Amino acid sequence: MRGAGGVGKSSLTVQFVQGVYIESYDPTIEDSYTKEIEVDGRACNLEILDTAGVAQFTAMRELYIKSGQGFLLVYSVTDKSSMEELMAIREQVMRIKDTQNVPMVLVGNKCDLTNDRELTPEDGIEVSKKWNKTPFYEASAMYKMNVEDAFIDVVRQIIRKEAQASAPTRSGSGAQPKEEQPAAKSRKPSESVKQPPPAKSSTVADAKKAKKLKKKRKCVIL
Numbered sequence: 001m002r003g004a005g006g007v008g009k010s011s012l013t014v015q016f017v018q019g020v021y022i023e024s025y026d027p028t029i030e031d032s033y034t035k036e037i038e039v040d041g042r043a044c045n046l047e048i049l050d051t052a053g054v055a056q057f058t059a060m061r062e063l064y065i066k067s068g069q070g071f072l073l074v075y076s077v078t079d080k081s082s083m084e085e086l087m088a089i090r091e092q093v094m095r096i097k098d099t100q101n102v103p104m105v106l107v108g109n110k111c112d113l114t115n116d117r118e119l120t121p122e123d124g125i126e127v128s129k130k131w132n133k134t135p136f137y138e139a140s141a142m143y144k145m146n147v148e149d150a151f152i153d154v155v156r157q158i159i160r161k162e163a164q165a166s167a168p169t170r171s172g173s174g175a176q177p178k179e180e181q182p183a184a185k186s187r188k189p190s191e192s193v194k195q196p197p198p199a200k201s202s203t204v205a206d207a208k209k210a211k212k213l214k215k216k217r218k219c220v221i222l
């Protein structure tokens with residue numbers, strides 16, 4: 001296994017979205033998935049873009065990063081170079097987003113492969129510290145370990161960031177530099193938290209409508 005390809009991005013995505021482990025997923029397939037999830041009691045529609053092993057600094061990758069709100073940076077614990085490659089990827093994400101404050105998790109996948117490890121959990125923790133305490137998970141797509149937790153963590157960060165951005169900041173509660181405006185795209189002028197349809201007249205159409213109205217969050221798996 002060379003390079004960032006093969007770290008298990010697709011396996012993690014498919015495990016999270018469909019609850020199955022796919023032994024050999026076409027490494028060239030790049031796809032987006034949607035899943036409705038509940039985070040801290042709030043339902044939200046998550047869109048996940050599973051990127052394939054394209055060259056790191058292509059225009060495509062830039063587009064993905066631009067469009068994403070949260071990022072899972074995945075390496076394999078069996079491949080030291082895959083972790084090293086994440087350094088540049090993280091830099092790229094922060095450069096394109098033009099902020100250090102990007103919802104992100106670090107995932108060390110394939111932790112089930114104890115005998116093939118090139119990296120320990122401590123290695124991941126160290127990187128996480130260097131990355132300003134980016135949440136870190138060792139995961140196994142194969143055994144569904146920490147898969148959900150890692151995805152939920154990013155979504156929670158996205159939601160938290162949205163709340164920060166829309167909260168009035170003049171109270172001076174934080175000496176933080178002012179956060180940049182969220183991408184115009186993700187900003188609905190009517191920041192409406194839509195009410196679910198009344199239960200009594202709940203129909204399939206209503207349910208569909210409610211689903212549509214739920215705010216979509218997009219995360220990218222790199």
Ligand SMILES: Nc1nc2c(ncn2[C@@H]2O[C@H](COP(=O)(O)OP(=O)(O)O)[C@@H](O)[C@H]2O)c(=O)[nH]1
Pocket residue numbers: 004005006007008009010011012022023024025026027053109110111112113139140141142143
């Ligand atoms: N043992 C083990 N193998 C995994 C795990 N996740 C992925 N793989 C295998 O690693 C290979 C690459 O996985 P894939 O998801 O296609 O990687 P991607 O190129 O990053 O999308 C496949 O053969 C997977 O079956 C895992 O958690 N444990």
Ligand SMILES: [Mg+2]
Pocket residue numbers: 009010011025026027028029050051052053
């Ligand atoms: Mg893949």
